Amino acid sequence: MAKIKAIRGMNDILPAQTPLWQYLEQNTRAVLSSYGYSEIRTPIVEQTELFCRSIGEVTDIVEKEMYTFDDRNGESLTLRPEGTASCVRACEEHGLIFNQVQRLWYTGPMFRYERPQKGRYRQFHQIGVETFGMAGPDIDTELLLLSARLWKALGISHAVTLQLNTLGSSEARAQYRDRLVAFLTEHRDQLDEDSLRRLSTNPLRILDSKNPQVQALLDSAPDFHACLDAESLAHFEQLKSNLDAAGIAYEVNPRLVRGLDYYGRTVFEWVTDKLGAQGTVCAGGRYDGLVEQLGGRPTPAVGFATGVERLILLLEAEACLPEHLKRATDVFISAQGDAAGRQAVLLAESLRDVLPWRVTLDCSGGSAKNKMKKAVNSGACVALLIGDAEMEQQVVALRPLRHSQDPQLVPFDQIAAVLTAATEYFEE
RNA sequence: GUGGGCGUAGCUCAGUUGGCAGAGCUCCGGAUUGUGAUUCCGGCGGUCGUGGGUUCAAGCCCCAUCGUCCACCCCA
Numbered sequence: 469m470a471k472i473k474a475i476r477g478m479n480d481i482l483p484a485q486t487p488l489w490q491y492l493e494q495n496t497r498a499v500l501s502s503y504g505y506s507e508i509r510t511p512i513v514e515q516t517e518l519f520c521r522s523i524g525e526v527t528d529i530v531e532k533e534m535y536t537f538d539d540r541n542g543e544s545l546t547l548r549p550e551g552t553a554s555c556v557r558a559c560e561e562h563g564l565i566f567n568q569v570q571r572l573w574y575t576g577p578m579f580r581y582e583r584p585q586k587g588r589y590r591q592f593h594q595i596g597v598e599t600f601g602m603a604g605p606d607i608d609t610e611l612l613l614l615s616a617r618l619w620k621a622l623g624i625s626h627a628v629t630l631q632l633n634t635l636g637s638s639e640a641r642a643q644y645r646d647r648l649v650a651f652l653t654e655h656r657d658q659l660d661e662d663s664l665r666r667l668s669t670n671p672l673r674i675l676d677s678k679n680p681q682v683q684a685l686l687d688s689a690p691d692f693h694a695c696l697d698a699e700s701l702a703h704f705e706q707l708k709s710n711l712d713a714a715g716i717a718y719e720v721n722p723r724l725v726r727g728l729d730y731y732g733r734t735v736f737e738w739v740t741d742k743l744g745a746q747g748t749v750c751a752g753g754r755y756d757g758l759v760e761q762l763g764g765r766p767t768p769a770v771g772f773a774t775g776v777e778r779l780i781l782l783l784e785a786e787a788c789l790p791e792h793l794k795r796a797t798d799v800f801i802s803a804q805g806d807a808a809g810r811q812a813v814l815l816a817e818s819l820r821d822v823l824p825w826r827v828t829l830d831c832s833g834g835s836a837k838n839k840m841k842k843a844v845n846s847g848a849c850v851a852l853l854i855g856d857a858e859m860e861q862q863v864v865a866l867r868p869l870r871h872s873q874d875p876q877l878v879p880f881d882q883i884a885a886v887l888t889a890a891t892e893y894f895e896e
Numbered sequence: 897g898u899g900g901g902c903g904u905a906g907c908u909c910a911g912u913u914g915g916c917a918g919a920g921c922u923c924c925g926g927a928u929u930g931u932g933a934u935u936c937c938g939g940c941g942g943u944c945g946u947g948g949g950u951u952c953a954a955g956c957c958c959c960a961u962c963g964u965c966c967a968c969c970c971c972a
Contacts, residue, residue: 473963528970532897550972578972583897585966594972662969678968727971737972748972775972838924840932853931869932 477582477590487793488780493575495621496595503614505571505597510554512577516544522553522758524729526669533580547579551596552730552755552771553762559600560764569601575776587746587778597752598771600759605707608734608754608770609714615738615750615772616716622779623787628749630717631737633724634704636696638732638757644695645671651689658685675723692722700733707734730755734770742785743778750774795847798825798894799887800869801854802839808854815852815864815880822884825849825894844869849893852883868893 474480481489500507516536523529535547548554551574559565559572575595584590597614599607612630619625635641649671652659659667663674663682675692677683693701711718718736726735735753743749752772759767783789792798799819803812816829830842836855843851853865853875864883867875871893878886887893 476963533970580971582970583968584964585968588971592972596972665969673970745967746971751972773972778972835925836931837929844932851932855931865931867931875931 475590477584479589479591483796485780488783488789489776491789491793492622492776492779492783496575496618499614499618499621500573500597502617503571503610505573505614508555508558508572508574509576510548510551510558510574512548512579513545514548514554514557516546518553518557518762519546519549522556522728522730522762523550527727527729529580529728533582535579535581549580550578550728551576551594551773552598552758555596555598555771556759556762556764556769560759560762565600565759565764565767569599571597571599573597585746586744587775587781589777593776594773595776596771596773598769600767600769602770603756603768605703605710605734608703608707609710611752611770611772612711612716612718612736613714615774618774619738622783624779624782627742627782627786628738628740629719631721631724631739632708632711632718633721633735634693634696634700635725635732635735635753636692636700640695640697640700641672641732644690644692647690647695648672648674652685655685658682672725673727675725686723703733726751726753730758730761732756736772738774740782743781746775746778748775749778749782796826797828797846797848799823799827799850799852800830800843800846800848801827801852802830802843803853804836804839804855805859808856808859811859811880812852812854815854815883819884819887823887825887843867850887850890 516534519534520530525531529549534549537545539545555572555574559570564570573596575593577591577593579591581590582588597611599611616625616630619628636644649667652663652667652671652674656664656667658681659674660677660679660682663677663679666673674682675686677686696704708718708720724735724737731753733754733756736751737748738750739747740749741747750772752770754768754770756766756768759765759769801812801816801819803809812829816827819827828846828848830839832842834842839853840851849868849870851867851869853867855865858865858877861877863877863879865875866878866883866886868890
């Protein structure tokens with residue numbers, strides 16, 4: 469019989485990896501909390517219509533990447549390909565953005581049917597941040613400061629850079645799109661197959677083509693920023709001067725456009741050159757029209773999403789992680805013989821009552837040498853050994869595993885106090 | 897959907913022109929020993945991704961298929 473394996477592009481996160489994920493999650497919660505953001509949790513499945521209306525009908529996500537299926541009652545449902553639409557839907561449904569501002573975040577799995585590659589999977593995880601009801605560049609600034617603080621907390625600031633652009637108002641964007649299409653149509657002989665296709669579907673996307681010939685052609689294309697409306701330009705200028713004042717480095721990239729239809733004005737990406745082709749680690753922007761598009765009142769909004777798998781890859785490659793994350797326990801207790809085994813269970817429980825350290829009891833048997841090896845391999849800082857000799861004297865052999873010291877015999881009733889005082893064994 | 901690389905022990909990988917299926921690590925047992933190191937001995941572990949074909953003989957050659965990785969497209 470064929471073995472059942474995980475679905476392509478949907479990965480198990482194994483015990484060797486989960487400490488890294490927890491480290492990332494803990495730091496993220498701490499940073500978001502320090503800015504006063506609240507967590508929101510929405511279902512993983514939504515009505516298909518929600519994503520079609522928000523992301524845009526002609527995007528690749530909606531056209532060919534969604535996990536869509538019929539519920540038993542015939543209703544079309546979709547596994548969420550991103551988090552913003554669900555977040556807006558939930559806020560609107562529960563009146564969270566009616567005459568009030570919100571600062572929200574969420575995390576969880578997203579699903580897109582794509583060919584997996586480095587940093588890109590069919591089930592992937594995002595940490596999303598969304599704000600509602602605030603129209604000025606100060607909230608855009610806040611989001612960028614927040615994300616920069618997160619990189620600092622994670623120790624990856626040196627590995628990411630900020631790309632910034634403004635897409636202007638939808639009128640300005642439409643105007644520019646016409647001029648760009650006119651220009652590119654004139655030079656269509658220089659466009660590759662992909663760009664020709666996008667010329668009719670989503671011409672702005674040609675701006676961030678990876679084809680060097682197309683990029684060369686774009687050097688003589690009409691200037692995006694020359695078409696911008698005065699209001700958007702002022703918003704962008706204010707954002708830039710806020711970032712300058714706060715000491716956040718950025719690079720204005722007039723060819724930065726985002727794939728989802730709902731973005732306007734401010735857009736940004738945190739990118740890295742350490743992850744191969746999938747260099748975008750965090751991206752977002754302003755989507756002032758989306759709430760209205762989904763049936764709500766016109767509501768200004770800005771947000772971003774980070775790819776958790778990509779951050780994990782960066783952490784593995786670039787960050788110095790705390791030593792204790794690399795081991796699963798601190799105190800390893802091993803007993804030999806029935807009486808000692810019963811004593812060890814009670815000892816472990818009593819230590820867990822009072823110690824701040826993690827305590828693991830060896831339940832796997834084996835020879836004395838074998839048990840010692842297991843203690844070392846467990847990653848623990850200290851081994852507690854109980855055999856017949858120890859039982860007779862009512863003591864435990866305490867053996868530090870990371871220092872070259874001889875074992876010390878400690879009476880049962882003093883072991884908690886001795887370990888509590890022995891902080892030097894547990895440092896790092 | 898398109899292109900390329902790779903599929904041999906739990907892991908990392910050798911495997912010659914087609915001729916008995918291998919090593920290191922891990923794990924288990926033993927010797928030495930400082931209850932953990934070093935060294936040494938032994939053991940467990942395989943439908944060579946799968947299915948066809950060629951051949952006296954296929955891990956190796958041919959065809960198909962699946963999986964995986966990377967890249968394109970797209971995106972976090």
